[in-house]
Amino acid sequence: LAKTTQPISMDSYEGQEVNITCSHNNIATNDYITWYQQFPSQGPRFIIQGYKTKVTNEVASLFIPADRKSSTLSLPRVSLSDTAVYYCLVGTLSGSGTYKYIFGTGTRLKVLA
């Protein structure tokens, strides 16, 4: 299973773009990258997932270089409500045909006014 490494914490100001980079050097061919957000006293919530290149949705963008050994979550124009823990996960296909997800320690993002 690919282990992920990401910064423990980051601070940003409202309105700025935030980029959180995750390394996953042991990613396998069938693995894909997914990011989750977690607020206190809540379960993690899906943000975005991708396999390669760039993926964009209404809340974030995900950049994955050709070697797929890292990925960068980009949050445009953050607000105070984006203060949360962000987890980078690598989904690994198991023998049963389902994906297994291992969480790392996450990045604690604090958005300042």
Add this chain to the structure above:
Amino acid sequence: EAGVAQSPRYKIIEKRQSVAFWCNPISGHATLYWYQQILGQGPKLLIQFQNNGVVDDSQLPKDRFSAERLKGVDSTLKIQPAKLEDSAVYLCASSDQNEKLFFGSGTQLSVL
């Protein structure tokens, strides 16, 4: 669409007592996961079900933890007997065909 339901929301027990948590996944989701999240850490996978079969329970402390998913829908996670280090939030998640995980709000367990 209804989300993943978990109960109870909070539970306080004394060490050596037993406790059970319940999870109702999103309708139609075949895969169900139980995670343990200790304060300040990321969720740790305890067990994964595909329908009513166990896919992965390599991280489940089987001397005290057990889980079942009868009929491939609801699931229960039991701890017997509880230890102080079992204090954590227990999260249930289910996944759709796109493998996106949907989490419940969790059960916060305090073992005194």
